[in-house]
Amino acid sequence: MFRYALGLLLVAAVAQATEFANCDAGKPIDALRVVGCETLPCQFPRGQDIRAEMDFTADSEADFLGPKIRVKALGMWVNYPIGYDDACDGHLLAGSCPLYGGDKATFDIRIPVLSSYPKIPLDVEVTLTDKDENPLTCFFITGQVVD
Template identity: 35%
Template structure:
């Protein structure tokens, strides 16, 4: 009877570990100005940029970062640079820009000094031309200070009969 119990517990732990499995890390770059860099970034469906992002879809980014002060509010800001010279802010809906409601694994705001957290950023990709874009993603706190920042090169591509993020995820 003890062997059966051991096997059932082992299988349960293995299935739980599988449910927590993360996507592979994506190679991202530092922002200019010595801003805090994330611990890890995972762009679903992409390990080596430029990441192919389907226009008209939503692309998930998991951002693991550490905070170095007490934070009550975080907001996502995105800047997009095309042709290497034109940089514009990428406007996000308020519910998408809000970081605290999208923290993962039981984390919530306020965040305390030295806390490590994971944030799921669901980035809406508009119906833009099919071009390469350098995006800078900033998480900015209640004082306007950058909690973390990174740069990722993407290539906006046309969908294939309604491709979605889930279909992209299945490629890896």
């Protein structure tokens, strides 16, 4: 019975994984789960937050994880403020800072999609950086703002 339950949990976890692309900078992430999105492009409803969990493995010691969000809409990349500077400060669902090489962690991502945003396609890039803004890990997804 235990094996059956464990198997169901593993299938559910895999089914919730979201496709993503790796960035050129930083180490690739281990996995991504965007709520309501398993295949790209993700649908981002206006007036709701994009909610995601990013699993990654630290390459080296890190006592600071600077979240950098960039969004490309209408051909232009813009930095997207999320209201905090350090993911170590209450935004890790698994792991804790300082992280050491080989430590696994999960970053809890919340990106507001305002009701006033137009219904357009967009690209989202999420990077975690060190104190000197060197990229540690990064992913990229495509999406569409919808009602």
